[in-house]
Amino acid sequence: MIIQLDMQSELPIYTQLVNQIIEGIASGRLKPGEPLPSVRSLASDIGINLHTVNKAYTQLKQDGFIHIHRQKGVVINPDQMPGFTEPYKNKMRGELKPIVAEAICRGKSQEQLLQEVEQIYREIVHTDKEIE
C-alpha cells in the first residue's frame, strides 16, 4: 500500500497516516488480519521518524482498527472493526456540521451535496484492489 504524505499540510503527519490506513481498510486494500509494516520499516520507507509512525499506530490501536501483536508486529484487527458507537457518532456529526454549513453558504443544494458524498463513498469502496 502506498502512503502519500503532504509535509506542508496543516494536518499532523501521524493523522495523515491514520487517515490513509483507515481509507486502506475501507477500500478493502487492507484486509482484516493482514500485517502492517513494522514501525521502523514504515518510518524509513516514507522518510519520517519512527515515533511519528508509532503515534499513528497507537491511535489506530486505541480506536480498535489494528492489533499490536507482541513480537508478531502490527495487524489489521482480524475480528471486527470498531462499531458505530455513540461517541464516534457525535464526533462524526461534529466534523460534518461545519463542512455542510460551508457548502450551503457556497450554494450547494442538498442534492448536490449528497451526490458529492456519494461519489467519495464510491471512490473509496470501488478503488481498484489490484493496484497497490
Next chain:
Amino acid sequence: MIIQLDMQSELPIYTQLVNQIIEGIASGRLKPGEPLPSVRSLASDIGINLHTVNKAYTQLKQDGFIHIHRQKGVVINPDQMPGFTEPYKNKMRGELKPIVAEAICRGKSQEQLLQEVEQIYREIVHTDKEIE
C-alpha cells in the same frame, strides 16, 4: 446570535468562531448585509482575547464571508457568498474523505451515511430563525 465555545475542544477557538458564524449564515440567522459585533464587543461578550476574534474575522474576510469596513464595522457580505470554487472543492473533498472512510470501516452503508448528511443539512437549514 449565541456563540457556543468549547474550551476543551481540540479545535482552536478562532476556528470554532469561524464555524459558528458560517453556520449562522447557512441557517439564515445571519443575513447578507447584517452587521456583526465589533471585535472588541464580541471578545468581551464571550470572554476571549481580542486577537482571537480578530483572527476569526480575518479568516472570514479572506474567504469572502464578511466585509470589514473602517467605519461601518463588520457586516456579512451583502453581495454574494463565496462560490463553489475549485480550491474549495478540493479542500472539502479532502475533509470529507477520511470521515467517509471511517464511517465505512465502522459499518455504515452508503444509504445510512447519506441520511446522516441529509439530517445535518436539514438541521442547519431548518434551524428556527426566530430563536437567537
Next chain:
Amino acid sequence: MIIQLDMQSELPIYTQLVNQIIEGIASGRLKPGEPLPSVRSLASDIGINLHTVNKAYTQLKQDGFIHIHRQKGVVINPDQMPGFTEPYKNKMRGELKPIVAEAICRGKSQEQLLQEVEQIYREIVHTDKEIE
C-alpha cells in the same frame, strides 16, 4: 501535591505519574476544577522529561480524569469523573484476579483479603488533606 517516583520500578514513569494523580483525586487532595502544573514545570520539578509528563497527562485526558484547557493548562475534570463503564470493569477484574489468586495461594483467607482492601480504601480516602 507531592509526587513520589521510583526510577527503579518496573512500572513506566508515566504510569506511576498517572497512578499518583488518580490517587490524589481519589483522596480528595486534588479537587474537580483544580489546576495541575504545566507539563514543563512538573517535568522540571520532578526531574524528568516533559514528554514523559505529557504522556501521562494525555492518558489521563483520554480516560476522562483531566481536561486540557487550551492555554489555560491542565485541570482536574470539573464536571464528572469517568464512570464505572463495562470496559473499565473488565480491566479492573482482570487486574484484580491474579492478585487475589496469589493471595489465596499464600494463605490469605477471604476475610483477611477483604480487610486488606478495606484498609487500603480507608488509607486513600482518609489521607489527611491538610498535609500536602
Next chain:
Amino acid sequence: MIIQLDMQSELPIYTQLVNQIIEGIASGRLKPGEPLPSVRSLASDIGINLHTVNKAYTQLKQDGFIHIHRQKGVVINPDQMPGFTEPYKNKMRGELKPIVAEAICRGKSQEQLLQEVEQIYREIVHTDKEIE
C-alpha cells in the same frame, strides 16, 4: 489444565503463564506435588517459544510455587506454598492501591468494591475442579 493466552494483551506472555498457573493452584485444580508439563511439551502445546515457558517456570520457582527437579521434572511445591511475607505484602499493596484509587474516582463505594473482590475470590476458589 487449559492455558488461555491473549497475544494482544499488554502483559508479557510469560507473565500470563505465571498468573494462570498461580490461579490453577489457588483454585485447587493444581495440587501440591502434582507434576507440570515439561518446558518443551508445554511450549509446543500452546504454541509459544521454549524460552517463554522457561522464564515463567523460573519465576514460579523463585517465588516458591514450584520445584524444578533435574529428573522428576516440574512439580507444584509439595511442602508448602510461599508465605505471606513482608516483601510480598508490600508488592500486593502497591498493586492494589492504584486499582482501589481508580475505583474510588469512578464512584465505587467501599461496599461495592469489597463485593467485587469477594466475588472474584469465590470465582477462583469455587471453580469447578472437575473441568480441566
Next chain:
DNA sequence: GTGGTCTAGACCACT
C-alpha cells in the same frame, strides 16, 4: 506562557 508535533538517538523487555 501553554500544549502539540517532529526529530534523533538510546536502552530495554519480550520472543
Next chain:
DNA sequence: GTGGTCTAGACCACC
C-alpha cells in the same frame, strides 16, 4: 527482530 520507554532539543500554533 519487535514495540515500549525515556531523554533531548527544536519549532509551531494558540492565546
